[in-house]
Amino acid sequence: MSTMTAPRPAARTNVAPLPVSTLAAKYWMAITGLLLVAFVLVHMAGNLLVYRGQDALNGYAKFLKGMGPMLWIARGGLLLVFLVHIGLAFRLSRRNRQARPIGYQVERTLRASLPSKYMLLTGLVILAFVIFHLAHYTLGIVHQVPVKDPQTGGEVMRDMLSLHDQQGRHDVYGMVILAFRQPVISLSYILAQLLLALHLYHGASSMFQSLGLNHSRYNALIQKVGAAVAVIVGVGNVSMPLTIMLGLVGQGYQPL
Amino acid sequence: MKLESKVPGGPLASKWTRYRSEMKLVAPNNKRKYKILIVGTGLAGASAAATLAELGYNVHAFTFHDSPRRAHSIAAQGGINAAKNYQNDGDSIFRLFYDTIKGGDFRAREANVHRLAEVSVNIIDQCVAQGVPFNREYGGTLANRSFGGAQVSRTFYCRGQTGQQLLIGAYSALSRQIGLGKVKMHTRCEMVDLVVVNGRAVGIITRDLVTGRIEAHAGDAVVLGTGGYSNVFFLSTNAAGCNVSATFRAYKRGAAFANPCYTQIHPTCIPVSGDYQKKLTLMSESLRNDGRVWVPLKAGDKRPPEQIPEGERDYYLERKYPSYGNLAPRDISSRAAKQVCDEGRGVGESGRGVYLDFKDAIARVGEHVIREKYGNLFDMYAHITHENPYRSPMRIYPALHYTMGGLWVDYNLMSNVQNLFVIGEANFSDHGANRLGASALMQGLADGYFILPYTMGQELASVKKEEVGTDHDAFKEAASSVQQKLDKLLAIRGKKTITAFHKELGKVMWDHCGMARTAESLQAALRRIPELRADFWQNVSVPGQGNDLNPSLEYANRVADYLEFAELLCLDALQRNESCGGHFREEYQDNGEAARNDAEFCHAAAWEYAGPDQPPIRHTEPLVFEEVKPTVRSYK
Amino acid sequence: MAGATKLMNLTLHVWRQKGPSDPGRMVEYKATNVSPDMSLLEMLDVVNDELTEKGEEPIAFEFDCREGICGTCGLVINGRPHGPNKAATTCQVYMRDFTDGDHLYIEPWRAAGFPVLKDCVVDRAAFDRIIQAGGFVSVNTGNAVDGNAIPIPKHQANLAMDAAACIGCGACVAACKNASAMLFVAAKVSHLALLPQGEVERTERVRQMVYQMDAEGFGACTNQAECEAACPKEISIDFIAKMNREFMRSCTLSQKSRGDSGGTG
Known part of the structure; x- marks a missing residue:
């Protein structure tokens, strides 16, 4: 008989239990985190087509739209992943706070990286950003952009989602350029992307540890890969609003 | 008082095997009806508790620590002996037996020691099976090293943390039984008295150290695995909590205390460095495998060690004991260190220290090998002294370390009180007048895993089971006397701290009853101790209350016992007119070597408590040597 | 070791809590004429002796082996469990690890899983x-095969x-x-x-x-x-x-x- 079947004493503290064990909760954080990182990278790669011009980006957008139900499945899956990641993050951080009900008079850390201390905060900002981002581009709730009227030289407001290119495709390129010409929008995107990079700096390497995919021989490499992912996402995503805002990209663009 | 050793007949080598197959047993379905109270959960107590619970007994275990894993067995560094002969260097059960008997200066019971050597091999197997990570060779087999007093390599080890790993093994076995509900564990619960009814141990009184509650526990047998009494000397290598209280209270309830004067002074400790110091730190004897002990040739040579040329160094152990060299037994090495320091050749600020030098070993095998073998010990030394032992030699000096004396037990490990068993360092049985290195872990685990679980059955089955409940007057009397004593301590509210008394007692003991004793010094101590005790009961200051966690009260209660016990120790030392092992009387020596007196003192002295203010009564158990012949113990 | 060592004076801020249900608070104490060769726990012993002499209840803290192996001791010192040294327990912290005039904040382990029993003693x-x-x-004992x-x-x-x-x-x-x-x-x-x-x-x-x-x-x-x-x-x-x-x-x-x-x- 295995002797490990004795009844366990009940919890002696007021710490709220999780729906799964703390280890499994972290597995799910890591797995969903990994999927979200993958999404972020693919999303960024698609967006970087902005540098290849209007045709490339709009073509890519058309390809995505053309996927039909597949797109909706992917969107649904992504939403689910996102909700699990956020939901568990809230549950875990609540539990972690309860696990230390009284703090120290002198708080000091030795090894914790700066980003690792602010995962909940950066995560919350990213959440807020994602909501704004969806409202901005996908749902078109914030969809009025100022456009220079070629005739009068004055500014008129246009609906972003109504823009089309010469081939009649949805003009995603135009949306990006016009939106990021507005410094307020660009700066808020830049800020959000920097925080995302911080979040990934810890998350992208930490997920390996949580999943037990760790080995003393590869730990340094994993750290570097995590940092590299953070830097790539940060640089890639910041570059777009920055270059457009500064007029380095899409300067001559004029919507139809 | 009757001291019946109960050593079974027949040839020495087969006594235990034969006895084991002939002894009485408790039927499996009856075992759970026997409630066994085990006090102390170090190596001996934890292994006994686990094993007895596995057998089906109803076990209650008690420790004053917050967890069984804290017991001082954990601090044993060097290793554990076993006659495995894995090294093919001529080891055997007989050789381990002989080394141990000789190491103990022919003052131990032959049959017990032989049994210890026999079961030593099972201990290693058991510990490996529990997952104790012993050091291994590249081929995956178990590694060995040498220890003092032996010319074979029979010591098994886990880096410098052998005691820790063995204790964790026993602790995990105990934890398994606790988890299964077979052992009820009482932590932070200190035994404060033994209850004896009609010459039979029927229970204990404990104090819950968190709530201060005095509680009575009735049981069919009481097992004491409560360790030794080195802390009566104040400064020792023992943990702060180690104390004599459990065994001493048992003595006051009728158990005989045997050979209290057999105290071991370990040669390799970090020297005392200030009067605020509360404990001394041991540097494992295993270091003497690679370290060389020396002092300057000339007295008063205050040059730093590096500047003293080879020709002006005295490697005195190698010089005096060429065949054992730096691995001479502990008592002999300690006395040799004292001698050279008395000659004014001691090193360090106080002049009470000798060098333990690794320069040659580092040159021979490289620093990395030394680091792998002893890294944690070197680190510990560096932490304490702020010196780098890889660069300059360690300074060491002898300090109190282990006590061979303890409650008298028979071959069944039972004291003269029926159903009171005593195991591990707490009993007197196996090490005679001096313990060899790596033997304490062996004895603790032998008693707990492989001896007591058998012999207890024999004793329990030999007498009629009687239920004595905690409502018996004896429990009430014991509980109220404990309560009165605690109340009295708290009521004194004097001006002197508990530490001050303990420190003063320690100084009396070290100066008068330490490495070298004389009738005169012992008589001086015997005059001083009662004065100190009277002063304590007048002027000690014990802060706080009795009904909560009060470390001062716990400490005062223990010091009160030391103040009585110290007298017994000195009395025993005074009566033993010979030098043997750790007991060195300056009057009885032969050119600086201990001179035994087999004609008059080839016996164990067991002291019977005769009541307050009455001198205790000395009884003797003659030691009969059938197999070995006591000889002059020579390591030259 | 150094010959004449300079004695130190420090200010201690120690967590005092009468029992599990007491809210507890930090209390300030002075530690004067401290030798740098003292261990931190020996320094606290001296402070406790002084408190005892003044008729106050000493600070409860745990220790046993004082050589870093039993795991009994444990204080958070200036925000660091076991104090400033790497690879050392509280009992292996020496006063030479601090400087004259330092303030030491001494607190118990903080965790819901380790309730405070008294002062700096946790369960x-x-x-x-x-x-x-x-x-x-x-x-079970007795079931083992040969160690090798x-x-x-x-x-x-x-x-x-x-x-x-x-x-x-x-x-x-x-x-x-x-x-x-x-x-x-x-x-x-x-x-x-x-x-x-x-x-x-x-x-x-x-x-x-x-x-x-x-x-x-x-x-x-x-x-x-x-x-x-x-x-x-x-x-x-x-x-x-x-x-x-x-x-x-x-x-x-x-x-x-x-x-x-x-x-x-």
Whole structure:
């Protein structure tokens, strides 16, 4: 008989239990985190087509739209992943706070990286950003952009989602350029992307540890890969609003 | 008082095997009806508790620590002996037996020691099976090293943390039984008295150290695995909590205390460095495998060690004991260190220290090998002294370390009180007048895993089971006397701290009853101790209350016992007119070597408590040597 | 050692709490004429003696072996469990590690799983219960085969020893911002999982221990490695990764058989 079947004493503290064990909760954080990182990278790669011009980006957008139900499945899956990641993050951080009900008079850390201390905060900002981002581009709730009227030289407001290119495709390129010409929008995107990079700096390497995919021989490499992912996402995503805002990209663009 | 050793007949080598197959047993379905109270959960107590619970007994275990894993067995560094002969260097059960008997200066019971050597091999197997990570060779087999007093390599080890790993093994076995509900564990619960009814141990009184509650526990047998009494000397290598209280209270309830004067002074400790110091730190004897002990040739040579040329160094152990060299037994090495320091050749600020030098070993095998073998010990030394032992030699000096004396037990490990068993360092049985290195872990685990679980059955089955409940007057009397004593301590509210008394007692003991004793010094101590005790009961200051966690009260209660016990120790030392092992009387020596007196003192002295203010009564158990012949113990 | 050592004066801020239900507070004390060669605990002993002489109740704190192996002592000193030294326990902190005039903030381990009993003494029984849940090999005394019957590669035995070196002090919990016990549990899980003797119960052991750890109210791991930095035995967080693997393996493999019986347990 295995002797490990004795009844366990009940919890002696007021710490709220999780729906799964703390280890499994972290597995799910890591797995969903990994999927979200993958999404972020693919999303960024698609967006970087902005540098290849209007045709490339709009073509890519058309390809995505053309996927039909597949797109909706992917969107649904992504939403689910996102909700699990956020939901568990809230549950875990609540539990972690309860696990230390009284703090120290002198708080000091030795090894914790700066980003690792602010995962909940950066995560919350990213959440807020994602909501704004969806409202901005996908749902078109914030969809009025100022456009220079070629005739009068004055500014008129246009609906972003109504823009089309010469081939009649949805003009995603135009949306990006016009939106990021507005410094307020660009700066808020830049800020959000920097925080995302911080979040990934810890998350992208930490997920390996949580999943037990760790080995003393590869730990340094994993750290570097995590940092590299953070830097790539940060640089890639910041570059777009920055270059457009500064007029380095899409300067001559004029919507139809 | 009757001291019946109960050593079974027949040839020495087969006594235990034969006895084991002939002894009485408790039927499996009856075992759970026997409630066994085990006090102390170090190596001996934890292994006994686990094993007895596995057998089906109803076990209650008690420790004053917050967890069984804290017991001082954990601090044993060097290793554990076993006659495995894995090294093919001529080891055997007989050789381990002989080394141990000789190491103990022919003052131990032959049959017990032989049994210890026999079961030593099972201990290693058991510990490996529990997952104790012993050091291994590249081929995956178990590694060995040498220890003092032996010319074979029979010591098994886990880096410098052998005691820790063995204790964790026993602790995990105990934890398994606790988890299964077979052992009820009482932590932070200190035994404060033994209850004896009609010459039979029927229970204990404990104090819950968190709530201060005095509680009575009735049981069919009481097992004491409560360790030794080195802390009566104040400064020792023992943990702060180690104390004599459990065994001493048992003595006051009728158990005989045997050979209290057999105290071991370990040669390799970090020297005392200030009067605020509360404990001394041991540097494992295993270091003497690679370290060389020396002092300057000339007295008063205050040059730093590096500047003293080879020709002006005295490697005195190698010089005096060429065949054992730096691995001479502990008592002999300690006395040799004292001698050279008395000659004014001691090193360090106080002049009470000798060098333990690794320069040659580092040159021979490289620093990395030394680091792998002893890294944690070197680190510990560096932490304490702020010196780098890889660069300059360690300074060491002898300090109190282990006590061979303890409650008298028979071959069944039972004291003269029926159903009171005593195991591990707490009993007197196996090490005679001096313990060899790596033997304490062996004895603790032998008693707990492989001896007591058998012999207890024999004793329990030999007498009629009687239920004595905690409502018996004896429990009430014991509980109220404990309560009165605690109340009295708290009521004194004097001006002197508990530490001050303990420190003063320690100084009396070290100066008068330490490495070298004389009738005169012992008589001086015997005059001083009662004065100190009277002063304590007048002027000690014990802060706080009795009904909560009060470390001062716990400490005062223990010091009160030391103040009585110290007298017994000195009395025993005074009566033993010979030098043997750790007991060195300056009057009885032969050119600086201990001179035994087999004609008059080839016996164990067991002291019977005769009541307050009455001198205790000395009884003797003659030691009969059938197999070995006591000889002059020579390591030259 | 230095000849004439300069004595130090320090200000202590110590957590005082009468009992589990008392809210507790920081109290200031002066430690004067402290020798740099004193250990921190010896300095506290002196402060306690002074308090006793003044008729005040001394500060309760735990210690036993005073050589860094028993795991009894544990104070958070200026925000660091076991104080400023690397790879050392509280009893291995010396006053020379501080400078004259320093303020020392001395606090107990802080965790829901380690309730304070008095002042700086906490109850770490949760660790024992975690071990009781599965931190062992189920082998009764007398069942063992010869110690050399199963060879174990030296490096593997060494690795197991690295994990087994844990002294159960709880500094990992004290250092973690989530009061997570992962390093403690991981050390025991790894120690036994690395040895052939622990192999048989490997799957069930990690499950039971993790469930118990959660039941005791310790937090989750956020991979900050503060535990590793505080651990007096320098136990690596690689063992946490190993436990994560072991637990995942058990999630996929564990089958509870209801049919088994027998054994004395």
